[in-house]
Amino acid sequence: MIGRRDREGPLMRNNNPNSLRKSRVLTAVAIGFLIGCVFAFLYPNGFFVSDSVAANRRLSHAGSITQENSAGCESSDRVNLLKSEYVAVSEKNAELKKQVRELTERLRLAEQGKDQAQKQFLTLGKQVKAGPFGTVKGLRTNPTVVPDESVNSRLGKILEKVAVNRELIVGLANANVKEMLEVWFTNIKRVGITNYLVVALDDEIVKFCESNQVPVYKRDPEDSVDAIGRIGSNHAVSGLKFRILREFLQLGYSVLLSDVDIVYLQNPFDHLYRDSDVESMSDGHNNMTAYGYNDVFDEPAMGWARFAHTMRIWVYNSGFFYIRPTIPSIELLDRVATRLSKEKAWDQAVFNEELFYPSHPGYDGLHASRRTMDMYLFMNSKVLFKTVRNDANLSKLKPVIIHVNYHPDKLPRMKAIVQYYVDGKQDALKPFPDGSN
Numbered sequence: 001m002i003g004r005r006d007r008e009g010p011l012m013r014n015n016n017p018n019s020l021r022k023s024r025v026l027t028a029v030a031i032g033f034l035i036g037c038v039f040a041f042l043y044p045n046g047f048f049v050s051d052s053v054a055a056n057r058r059l060s061h062a063g064s065i066t067q068e069n070s071a072g073c074e075s076s077d078r079v080n081l082l083k084s085e086y087v088a089v090s091e092k093n094a095e096l097k098k099q100v101r102e103l104t105e106r107l108r109l110a111e112q113g114k115d116q117a118q119k120q121f122l123t124l125g126k127q128v129k130a131g132p133f134g135t136v137k138g139l140r141t142n143p144t145v146v147p148d149e150s151v152n153s154r155l156g157k158i159l160e161k162v163a164v165n166r167e168l169i170v171g172l173a174n175a176n177v178k179e180m181l182e183v184w185f186t187n188i189k190r191v192g193i194t195n196y197l198v199v200a201l202d203d204e205i206v207k208f209c210e211s212n213q214v215p216v217y218k219r220d221p222e223d224s225v226d227a228i229g230r231i232g233s234n235h236a237v238s239g240l241k242f243r244i245l246r247e248f249l250q251l252g253y254s255v256l257l258s259d260v261d262i263v264y265l266q267n268p269f270d271h272l273y274r275d276s277d278v279e280s281m282s283d284g285h286n287n288m289t290a291y292g293y294n295d296v297f298d299e300p301a302m303g304w305a306r307f308a309h310t311m312r313i314w315v316y317n318s319g320f321f322y323i324r325p326t327i328p329s330i331e332l333l334d335r336v337a338t339r340l341s342k343e344k345a346w347d348q349a350v351f352n353e354e355l356f357y358p359s360h361p362g363y364d365g366l367h368a369s370r371r372t373m374d375m376y377l378f379m380n381s382k383v384l385f386k387t388v389r390n391d392a393n394l395s396k397l398k399p400v401i402i403h404v405n406y407h408p409d410k411l412p413r414m415k416a417i418v419q420y421y422v423d424g425k426q427d428a429l430k431p432f433p434d435g436s437n
Contacts, residue, residue, distance in 0.1 A: 005343065141275050142326040142371035147252030150176065155217060156251050162197050163214050167254035167269065169196035174242050177206040177260050183414045184260040185214050190422070191264050199244055239347040242337040249333070251324040259403065260317035261410045263417045267398040271377055272322055276369040277329045278355065280321035281378040281403060284314035284414040316355065316372070316378065318348040320403050328368035335366065381413065382406040386434045407436050 130136050149156050160166055169188065173181045181198070186197050195263070200206040200218045209216035241257060248255050256268060272279060284290030292313035299306050323329050335354045340347055359365035375383060379399040388394040402417050404410045409432075419428035 023079075041287065089136045142277055142324075142328055142369065144325045145250065145330070147325075148250050151250045152247045157250070158197070158215070158217050159251060159253055162195055163253055164195040164269075166252060167195065167256065169193065169256045169268075170199060170241075170245070170248065171256050171258045171260050172198070172201060172244065173205050173260050174201040175220070178205065179203070180206060180260045180411055181410070182212070183418070184258075184262060184264075185209075185212065186192065187264045187418065187422075191267055193264065193267055193269075201240070215352055223310060239337075239340045242333045242340065242347065242351075245323065246330060246333050246337075249330050250321065252325050254322065254324045256322045257320065258401075259405070261404045261414065262320060263402045263404070263414050263421075265398060265399075265402070265421050268322075268378070271374070271400050273371055274322075274324065276324075276334065276371040277326050278316075278321055278323050278368060279371045279373060280316035280318075281373045281380065281401075282314055282375055283317050283380060283382075283405070284375060285380070285382045287375075289314040291372055313356075313372075315348060315352040316406060317372070317403065318351040320378065320401065321404060326368075328366060332366055332368055377401075379403070380405050384417070385413075385429065385432060386401050389429045407432075409436065 089423055159168070171181070171184060185196070185198070196215065198205065198209050198214055198216045200209060200216050203218075206216055206218050208214075245255055245257060252273070256272075282290040290313075292311060295310045295312040297308040297310055299308065321333075332351075332354055336347065336350050339345065339350050339354075343350070354366050355368060355370055357363065376388075376394070376397055377400045378386070379402045381402065381404045384399075384402055388397070398421065402421075404413045404417070407413055413432060416428045416432065419425040
């Protein structure tokens with residue numbers, strides 16, 4: 001190989017090898033450029049385009065099928081997973097909503113002050129075990145409704161000014177009872193009661209109350225109510241209260257409903273228990289009739305079974321009762337108002353039937369709790385004129401109110417009661433008989 005290099009060396013040196021190499025490179029580049037131009041002209045889309053595109057399409061199609069099969073399996077698993085997660089989240093959300101409702105209700109009750117309804121609601125909010133024998137005591141105080149200001153905003157503004165601790169005395173009156181109404185509100189003022197309101201059934205009573213600085217409210221016109229309010233009898237007017245009181249309760253206020261044939265001697269709000277839906281005075285005239293007793297019915301023809309035991313109580317007076325803003329209370333008003341609109345019945349009879357009748361086939365009773373007021377503090381006129389005034393010890397008692405419900409000569413008896421208990425005139429009650437002439 002050394003000898004070969006020696007033989008070629010002089011020739012290459014003589015022909016200038018650098019220039020020869022450059023010329024060869026340039027020739028090859030020129031030939032390649034020309035060939036490239038020819039092929040570019042003949043095959044503008046590439047020489048192997050058909051096969052490569054077809055191959056790519058086949059590969060792409062096969063890949064898409066594989067991806068679809070894989071995606072289908074994966075999508076089904078994903079849907080099932082999402083469904084299970086949705087169910088779990090929905091259940092959790094429902095539980096949280098329930099807790100929010102319970103906490104909201106507890107907060108509302110806590111803001112209402114010292115009300116027995118708090119205790120009952122908190123107790124009923126969870127299941128508890130019964131305590132030892134003789135220590136178990138149920139609660140009968142239903143929680144109050146959430147106030148609904150949209151019911152009657154005008155009345156709501158009046159009640160905000162008049163009510164004390166969201167309770168007030170309410171009396172209905174038309175021009176027929178103007179003189180009794182004056183005795184009524186005069187003694188309310190004298191006792192120092194400020195939370196009272198007259199629902200005027202005509203314009204004359206509105207003017208009369210305003211001239212005597214008595215809080216008054218007249219409902220918006222309603223033909224069915226206004227006709228009774230203007231010319232109705234005492235019983236007809238008394239029946240209106242069950243419709244009118246509903247708005248007071250919906251607004252969240254407790255009402256001490258009062259007829260105007262009542263003389264106030266003390267503040268009744270100092271003597272209420274507030275542990276029941278309805279707290280009413282009784283038409284009873286002694287402990288048995290006012291608070292109930294076992295009445296034995298005798299039927300000799302039955303022989304050994306001749307004696308049948310019954311429970312009796314004299315009715316609540318629908319002219320003086322304290323009613324709390326609860327669902328059972330509002331249901332009571334609705335029931336009584338509905339029946340009075342369809343039946344020719346006495347409102348007091350219907351009031352007591354709805355309060356006391358138990359559930360039985362074909363009838364669902366009202367689940368309202370009730371309390372009978374102290375018959376000597378919240379006294380009817382039968383107790384006063386037949387018993388109290390003739391008893392040296394009982395005559396020393398000072399009632400909270402006296403309702404002249406048993407006697408038709410109401411106004412003179414009301415004035416005599418004021419003379420006896422307020423002015424100290426000891427013989428003021430003597431001219432009147434026990435009953436009526």
